[in-house]
Amino acid sequence: MIRLTILFISLFVFNFSFAQFVPQPLKTFSPDSAGFKAGFLDSFTKELEDSSKALGAFMVWRKRGIVYEHYFNGAKPDFWYNIKSITKSVVSALTGIAIEKKLIPSVNTPVMKFFPEYNKQRSVSPNGPVWYSEYKKYNDSVRNTLTLKHLLTMQPGFQWSDFGPLVGAFINSSDPVKFALELEFIDTPGTKFVYCSPATSIVSAALDKATHTNTRSFAQKNLFDPAGITSLRWDVDPMGRNEGCSESYLTAQDMMRFGLLYLNKGKVGNKQVIPQRWIEESTALQARLNYWDILPNANGYGYFWWRRTTNGHQMYFASGAMGQLIVVVPDLEMVIVAGTLLDRPNRDRQELKYLHIMIDKLTKQL
Numbered sequence: 420m421i422r423l424t425i426l427f428i429s430l431f432v433f434n435f436s437f438a439q440f441v442p443q444p445l446k447t448f449s450p451d452s453a454g455f456k457a458g459f460l461d462s463f464t465k466e467l468e469d470s471s472k473a474l475g476a477f478m479v480w481r482k483r484g485i486v487y488e489h490y491f492n493g494a495k496p497d498f499w500y501n502i503k504s505i506t507k508s509v510v511s512a513l514t515g516i517a518i519e520k521k522l523i524p525s526v527n528t529p530v531m532k533f534f535p536e537y538n539k540q541r542s543v544s545p546n547g548p549v550w551y552s553e554y555k556k557y558n559d560s561v562r563n564t565l566t567l568k569h570l571l572t573m574q575p576g577f578q579w580s581d582f583g584p585l586v587g588a589f590i591n592s593s594d595p596v597k598f599a600l601e602l603e604f605i606d607t608p609g610t611k612f613v614y615c616s617p618a619t620s621i622v623s624a625a626l627d628k629a630t631h632t633n634t635r636s637f638a639q640k641n642l643f644d645p646a647g648i649t650s651l652r653w654d655v656d657p658m659g660r661n662e663g664c665s666e667s668y669l670t671a672q673d674m675m676r677f678g679l680l681y682l683n684k685g686k687v688g689n690k691q692v693i694p695q696r697w698i699e700e701s702t703a704l705q706a707r708l709n710y711w712d713i714l715p716n717a718n719g720y721g722y723f724w725w726r727r728t729t730n731g732h733q734m735y736f737a738s739g740a741m742g743q744l745i746v747v748v749p750d751l752e753m754v755i756v757a758g759t760l761l762d763r764p765n766r767d768r769q770e771l772k773y774l775h776i777m778i779d780k781l782t783k784q785l
Contacts, residue, residue, distance in 0.1 A: 446484030453481035476671035503739030515697030623663025
């Protein structure tokens with residue numbers, strides 16, 4: 420009888436503890452309670468409908484709950500968006516969790532410590548030209564100085580452009596991580612911002628090594644489940660690794676849940692899901708970025724998080740190709756989510772620029 424009582428108490432405590440971490444359905448409030456003028460969001464919706472043929476969802480959280488949630492062009496609440504490079508910001512969160520769990524020593528950990536199989540000295544013919552030998556030695560030596568922080572801040576020093584001719588070779592490589600680690604160095608790591616998707620693939624693969632599982636499984640246990648986020652799909656590369664730079668899928672509501680983690684300093688209820696210090700560090704200015712052609716008022720980059728100001732308010736955001744956005748404006752207690760459809764007339768980079776213009780119109784009302 421005593422054992423049964425103890426078992427009952429243990430199960431009760433476990434179930435109570437677990438239940439308090441499971442988020443309730445996202446609350447909704449009237450726009451006027453959040454400070455929006457009467458009629459503004461009606462005209463805002465009309466402009467979104469008239470201006471974008473690709474927009475699927477646009478949501479706004481202010482202070483206590485969702486004050487605006489609208490679906491466009493046939494999209495429904497249960498539609499799964501390919502969040503593209505928002506995946507990078509998810510990988511950033513997972514890195515912070517892994518460091519907190521002491522699975523990774525710090526952001527200053529040398530990258531090649533995770534990949535000894537790729538760190539073999541390459542042979543050079545003794546009869547070859549001296550410059551060829553020295554060139555290989557130089558790249559190998561710089562590679563061993565590369566840290567996770569260099570990658571997280573998009574300052575790897577690689578010769579790379581996300582819009583250049585090597586993109587296709589990277590995507591179609593039989594081993595994209597090996598491909599990335601063999602890129603030529605043209606800058607000292609940590610000195611110059613160059614947006615580099617392969618950098619995230621390396622970080623994600625390092626997470627696999629450090630956690631002894633795949634990125635999605637680690638995310639499911641340590642991020643998605645505690646935050647009430649459902650992950651339907653996360654594609655893999657030819658080596659079976661989850662693609663760290665792109666190709667994962669979330670609904671607009673789940674994108675909002677991820678953004679709310681950052682607004683709430685990493686917490687869901689009383690449960691600390693992402694370390695608060697990581698939230699602060701990863702969204703702070705870590706790399707100089709004062710101009711981006713599709714990003715008005717850019718003012719820096721964190722750890723796979725962008726930064727800019729909107730009507731004098733500092734914001735940081737996760738951004739994916741063709742108009743996927745999770746925007747956090749802390750001093751307005753606001754999270755904004757946009758998801759676009761990839762099978763519609765999508766203006767790609769112009770879609771993103773347009774959405775930032777609409778976000779500025781939104782924050783100007785407050």
